[in-house]
Amino acid sequence: xxxxxxxxxxxxxxxxxxxxxxxxxxxxxxxxxxxxxxxxxxxxxxxxxxxxxxxxxxxxxxxxxxxxxxxxxxxxxxxxxxxxxxxxxxxxxxxxxxxxxxxxxxxxxxxxxxxxxxxxxxxxxxxxxxxxxxxxxxxxxxxxxxxxxxxxxxxxxxxxxxxxxxxxxxxxxxxxxxxxxxxxxxxxxxxxxxxxxxxxxxxxxxxxxxxxxxxxxxxxxxxxxxxxxxxxxxxxxxxxxxxxxxxxxxxxxxxxxxxxxxxxxxxxxxxxxxxxxxxxxxxxxxxxxxxxxxxxxxxxxxxxxxxxxxxxxxxxxxxx
Amino acid sequence: xxxxxxxxxxxxxxxxxxxxxxxxxxxxxxxxxxxxxxxxxxxxxxxxxxxxxxxxxxxxxxxxxxxxxxxxxxxxxxxxxxxxxxxxxxxxxxxxxxxxxxxxxxxxxxxxxxxxxxxxxxxxxxxxxxxxxxxxxxxxxxxxxxxxxxxxxxxxxxxxxxxxxxxxxxxxxxxxxxxxxxxxxxxxxxxxxxxxxxxxxxxxxxxxxxxxxxxxxxxxxxxxxxxxxxxxxxxxxxxxxxxxxxxxxxxxxxxxxxxxxxxxxxxxxxxxxxxxxxxxxxxxxxxxxxxxxxxxxxxxxxxxxxxxxxxxxxxxxxxx
Numbered sequence: 001x002x003x004x005x006x007x008x009x010x011x012x013x014x015x016x017x018x019x020x021x022x023x024x025x026x027x028x029x030x031x032x033x034x035x036x037x038x039x040x041x042x043x044x045x046x047x048x049x050x051x052x053x054x055x056x057x058x059x060x061x062x063x064x065x066x067x068x069x070x071x072x073x074x075x076x077x078x079x080x081x082x083x084x085x086x087x088x089x090x091x092x093x094x095x096x097x098x099x100x101x102x103x104x105x106x107x108x109x110x111x112x113x114x115x116x117x118x119x120x121x122x123x124x125x126x127x128x129x130x131x132x133x134x135x136x137x138x139x140x141x142x143x144x145x146x147x148x149x150x151x152x153x154x155x156x157x158x159x160x161x162x163x164x165x166x167x168x169x170x171x172x173x174x175x176x177x178x179x180x181x182x183x184x185x186x187x188x189x190x191x192x193x194x195x196x197x198x199x200x201x202x203x204x205x206x207x208x209x210x211x212x213x214x215x216x217x218x219x220x221x222x223x224x225x226x227x228x229x230x231x232x233x234x235x236x237x238x239x240x241x242x243x244x245x246x247x248x249x250x251x252x253x254x255x256x257x258x259x260x261x262x263x264x265x266x267x268x269x270x271x272x273x274x275x276x277x278x279x280x281x282x283x284x285x286x287x288x289x290x291x292x293x294x295x296x297x298x299x300x301x302x303x304x305x306x307x308x309x310x311x312x313x314x315x316x317x318x319x320x
Numbered sequence: 321x322x323x324x325x326x327x328x329x330x331x332x333x334x335x336x337x338x339x340x341x342x343x344x345x346x347x348x349x350x351x352x353x354x355x356x357x358x359x360x361x362x363x364x365x366x367x368x369x370x371x372x373x374x375x376x377x378x379x380x381x382x383x384x385x386x387x388x389x390x391x392x393x394x395x396x397x398x399x400x401x402x403x404x405x406x407x408x409x410x411x412x413x414x415x416x417x418x419x420x421x422x423x424x425x426x427x428x429x430x431x432x433x434x435x436x437x438x439x440x441x442x443x444x445x446x447x448x449x450x451x452x453x454x455x456x457x458x459x460x461x462x463x464x465x466x467x468x469x470x471x472x473x474x475x476x477x478x479x480x481x482x483x484x485x486x487x488x489x490x491x492x493x494x495x496x497x498x499x500x501x502x503x504x505x506x507x508x509x510x511x512x513x514x515x516x517x518x519x520x521x522x523x524x525x526x527x528x529x530x531x532x533x534x535x536x537x538x539x540x541x542x543x544x545x546x547x548x549x550x551x552x553x554x555x556x557x558x559x560x561x562x563x564x565x566x567x568x569x570x571x572x573x574x575x576x577x578x579x580x581x582x583x584x585x586x587x588x589x590x591x592x593x594x595x596x597x598x599x600x601x602x603x604x605x606x607x608x609x610x611x612x613x614x615x616x617x618x619x620x621x622x623x624x625x626x627x628x629x630x631x632x633x634x635x636x637x638x639x640x
Binding site for chain 2: 021022025026027028029030031032033035038039040041042043044045046047050051072073075076078082084085086088116117118119121122123124126128130131132133135137140142143144206207208223
């Protein structure tokens with residue numbers, strides 16, 4: 001069923017780019033990377049029932065499959081350019097495909113990202129998206145590079161997506177605007193592309209928060225051979241999260257909930273004010289949550305200054 | 321489960337390349353396309369039970385998932401460079417992963433192809449591989465470009481993979497070497513990379529035969545706005561195929577069986593002898609099977625010179 005379905009998706013996601021010499025329709029696409037740029041490449045898969053609830057709309061699935069991948073480009077400080085989509089679905093359902101393509105296109109369009117290849121097969125609903133972006137040599141944001149004394153920042157607010165998932169699991173559908181906001185954060189994450197680009201040359205280390213703050217900041221610490229100390233009182237939590245969940249739950253979501261796709265990054269203390277101002281100018285909220293220290297791993301202080309024990313930190317992260 | 325499994329695969333597929341500035345382990349890989357080359361990019365998915373029988377060995381699955389993608393690069397005349405692997409599997413089974421990675425690496429190694437990114441998730445056994453290769457601007461082999469009067473060629477022999485699948489479906493496991501050969505052709509297709517490179521500058525049009533000769537040559541005809549005439553007597557069939565199946569079956573497999581991953585291409589008549597000599601020097605068998613004519617679609621003549629009717633041509637192609 002490859003040709004007609006992927007052609008259908010192509011039509012709904014069409015995006016003219018000079019650097020796409022040959023798009024969907026041959027055995028491979030032909031692409032030209034601009035001179036003086038390296039290629040940043042990532043692939044991520046969403047499986048129905050594992051990465052999104054079965055009731056998720058086709059448009060949200062299409063959006064999210066691209067969003068989680070663009071978030072990886074954001075975390076590298078790369079400019080999005082091209083994507084490939086491998087889609088397995090139980091049956092060839094044209095209206096489902098169209099909605100999915102529309103959700104994908106809605107996110108792709110502002111970045112002029114072109115879908116340059118794809119494959120559709122029969123199977124459990126599964127989307128693998130591979131994204132390609134550009135970054136000048138030496139300017140990519142890596143996980144390694146955090147230094148003792150760096151300030152640790154996160155963009156946006158934390159824990160919303162995990163809270164949204166909890167609401168869905170509890171069948172919470174009463175039209176409450178705060179619940180709708182949290183569920184929207186789960187289903188339509190916004191990759192922090194502009195923030196990632198602004199951090200080039202400033203951030204010592206950067207990662208996107210897909211598995212939860214503790215896990216992902218832990219990756220920065222491991223790659224950089226440093227430790228981190230966080231103050232739980234500093235974690236940015238949305239008013240929707242604080243309204244609908246008690247303090248212990250919202251804290252657990254913010255520390256360990258996945259799927260927020262905010263950026264966590266470290267900058268030298270002297271650059272901290274500048275970075276805050278730069279991101280604020282982009283309309284991207286940013287919060288100082290801790291600092292990089294000698295040692296290994298992430299330690300978390302509660303509001304009274306006591307170190308939290310691992311068992312208090314949260315819950316097992318969902319997803320796979 | 322992403323990190324440890326993909327790290328496990330990385331270790332078994334490690335391949336040092338100058339153009340891989342940052343491999344698996346960060347949010348994205350960083351890659352440098354050589355100056356003066358365009359990037360050829362394709363993605364293809366294999367799903368258990370759809371694209372390979374459930375009894376297929378892990379090593380064969382790993383090989384084939386890469387092979388079907390390298391075959392797309394071969395059909396473009398591109399040199400393989402990098403791959404991404406998105407792997408869904410029901411449970412984290414280390415020995416299965418190791419075998420799969422070994423099969424993948426066995427095919428990747430002679431091309432020095434590097435696995436630069438990946439993702440593992442829970443789900444039905446599904447592999448999406450995205451491959452990246454290089455081709456000088458203007459030299460890629462396209463489906464469009466076949467001209468009236470061109471000679472139509474195929475590499476290797478046709479119908480073996482479909483015959484192998486038939487044997488597996490019939491539970492044929494008696495150790496017959498001819499049967500083993502056909503099943504090997506199904507499970508371990510050899511992408512025609514060297515042939516694709518040799519055809520640059522010669523072939524007017526090229527495609528790899530994944531859906532069967534009639535379907536894939538039909539794609540060339542549609543893209544080139546021409547027709548094609550084939551002589552069924554000219555179709556190259558292996559002695560294993562001819563030994564184990566009657567003439568009608570082997571003809572149907574050769575015309576319509578998928579999964580052979582041979583190349584079908586057209587060259588101007590004056591270049592035909594040269595191309596045959598060039599490919600022979602690479603050890604790649606090549607057979608003249610027909611010619612490009614005015615019109616549309618593919619017509620097939622039987623040994624007596626009669627045109628076959630569509631119903632006589634074969635069977636519905638398997639796979640999705």
